[in-house]
Amino acid sequence: MMAKYAIILAAGQGTRMKSKLYKVLHPVCGKAMVDHVLTQIEKNEMDKIVTVVGHGADKVKEALLNRTEYVLQAEQLGTGHAVLQAEELLKDCQGMTLIACGDTPLLTAKTFAELFEYHKSKGAVATVLTAHTPEPFGYGRIVRNELGIVEKIVEQKDATKEEAAITEINTGVYCFDNQELFHALHQIKNDNAQGEYYLTDVMEVFKKEGKIVAAYQMKKFEESMGVNDRVALANATKVMQQRINEKHMKNGVTLVDPDSTYIDVDVKIGSDTVIEGGVVLKGHTVIGNDCVIGAHSQIVDSVLEDDVTVTASVIEKAVMHAHSNIGPYSHLRPQADIGQGVHIGNFVEVKKAQIGQNTKVGHLTYVGDATLGKEINVGCGTVFVNYDGINKHHTTVGDYSFVGSGSNIIGPVNIGDHAYVAAGSTITDDVQAHDMAIARGRQVNKKGYYDKYPVAQAAKALEEDNQ
Template sequence: MTDSTLAIIILAAGQGTRMKSETPKLLHTLAGIPIVSHVLATARELDAAYTVAVVRHERDQLVSVIVDELPDGLVVDQDDVPGTGRAVELAVLALPAGFAGDVLVINGDTPMLDVQTLSGLVAEHRRSGASATLLSAFLEDASGYGRILRSASEGDGAGRVDRIVEHRDASPSELAISEINAGVYLFGVAELRDLLPKLTLHNAQGEKYLTDVVELLRKAGSEVNVLPVADSWLVAGINDRAQLSEAAAKMNAIIVRTWQLAGVTVQDPATTWIDLKSTFEPDVTLLPGTQIRGATTIARGAIVGPDTTLVDCEVGEGAIVKRTDATLSVIGAGASVGPFAYLRPNTILGDNGKIGTFVETKNAQIGEGSKVPHLSYVGDAHIGVGTNIGAGAIFANYNGVVKSETEVGAHVRIGSHNVFVAPVRIGDGAYSGAGTVIRKNVPAGSLAMNVAPQRNLEGWVAEHRAGSAADVAAQAAEQSGSGPAIIASPPAGINPTDSAPDAEKIGD
């Protein structure tokens, strides 16, 4: 149920310069979705009465994501006054005047922060009756973080909280404190309405610090509680690409373990990457070097990998997909794909079908039980059930202006090294000879072939490749009258100018 006494403010106005990227920091992806989307999803699960996101830099791109995730949320633009204090001040002004509950402030760059931790913070704040409650963490290297200052036993979590000092404003003794401000706060809205307008810009960064509200509360005699988190990675912010990779590794480890406990075999968690939106049924096996991306779904008993990347794919029950790169494709139950297959968007492989070694497909529907075993390109094609496409087939779908489709019927047998010049249709039960270029429709039950007599130019090797190994072998064959040579080169001890020995004695 909606918590009518809770409002959430998400701080998403930072520029993120340390990312050194044209992409806004909060839109860099983590487990397949933008960093900020993780935070928005957590906020959505808390089901607050109001959620306000404060934006500034690259605001249009951010707003499009925010609106998709939280269509009922409020978006506030931060003005030219810098600082988290000003951002929260503007967000509070956007709340209805009649709202009298608690305000949870979280950062848009803390994607690991979960509902359980935030729910615990809200519960503790309301139990204690404090004016403010915030999260902290203990770090071996606290560089860049604000420090929690306590009136007694500073830095060990035992004393009363007096204030928070930002890293740039801290003295050497304060920098030695290992308890850091996690940037997650819960305030009563009345206190914020009273104190936020009193914040100043008198600090090293010339910003309105939200952390100064803590000191103002303490000076007024109000209680401020700090709730340390058990694992510091829960509140770790992402400011650069190194921190992004660290968060990605941690989140991936959590995702992999979650699926392992749900009945998925992951042989090598260190080399297996799974996006948050991907799903699996029990008894799926993921082999080393496998990446499951986007909204991929994999059914019971399927084996995927090694060295396979699936993006937004659907894999049927019992299918085997190895050393394959596939995007927006459907692989039927019991089907086999790879190794070294490339499935481009809108590839649909029917149940018990096969896309084999060094095969590329695109916009291709391959019927149940049909096979494209090896060394082929199938683009813009519809292949019926029970059909076999011979090695080296090319579906020539593009004439330089438009792309056209090829239709191959059911139970067709295509010879090796065929080229289909689209648009063309091959009827049910038809056959084609090796090396055929099919430029016109083939009726059902017909054999298609290109009739061209074979020419043998006798003596060509002796004339044009005199003295070569081929010439020596040809002369030996002619002298012995044995016909084509069986071996590529003579065994040790046999003079190639001598009569060729019997194939039975040499072997093949």
């Protein structure tokens, strides 16, 4: 089997993005553009991958880690110069070398595989990946002779009027015989409108030497889309989103309104789950079978097991076990662990807390830094008071306990199994199992006080007017 190598060009800053973030690191559906390219290349079982970095080199390395080797293009002198930086790592290798740009996030492993196979079948030293578009402005044009053989690739700024009218364009992806590539790179010049060393000029070197240059036309132009500004970034994101949504629907997920459903590329969803409109699923979220994710919910880096219902809520870095439900308008913050059959009602916030099986936290409640057992009822307006201004403190509530509405549970405190906290209590001490804690002031009624209150006079006048 012929060895396969790849060079990813990721050295450009991307000034047209007008961003502090380097171009190839801009995310598309939850993953940096250059990461998309690397991920698809990796699926072709490569022998070596080299990424050419320049601007933001450390940030690119931080994003891609040790999945690739790196070379530095310290000075931006064109694509040919960029590829030449990888010579030390690849010059002695025999095989095929794929070259792709780090700002083309829509390219697929299948297209790369087809390019490799076409290149081998033609016995070519170079094969260009091309596509047809009715709007070729800005792309290099593929110039063929009367027999359809590739003669050269002409950049937009160097094209004649006739060449500019050609609709077959260079996608910026190539497959080369590795050693022939580096041989030709040492022969190209920078006498062009940009004053740069164009990688495309190696094609003329090969032609002069009588070597075969081939071109493989990809089926969908949109897959070749390069991202140079925010408009193109939005367009690429839209195409990727459609691709992701279609994959999930084909796998048995119902998307009520795909056009308004935003799912990152690494999200996993089980069959017979229903996703309503306006939902955002981000990061490495995993959703099980038979779930319902209600409109306008957002779930980030979280795990939802089977038969979970989320209604208009936000979940981040949390776990919801099977048959639990939440919302509307509730928030699970990091390290929230919601047990089987748990009910989290409306306007509830849970942070760094474990809630046991079948416990109910109905509404208007904050649970932070706490462990709640099973079959507990937490009344409306309860606050687990976990922060003293310096440190966070933990609270434990035992199984089958009852916490009345409007209670303040001030940690650190332990409430035993089958304990009862009376409504309106402020709990600062432990409550033993089967005990009831009441911590509130005694009620005092002031006889006839209303009549002395100024508002009473206005109310009396209004009452008389209405008679």
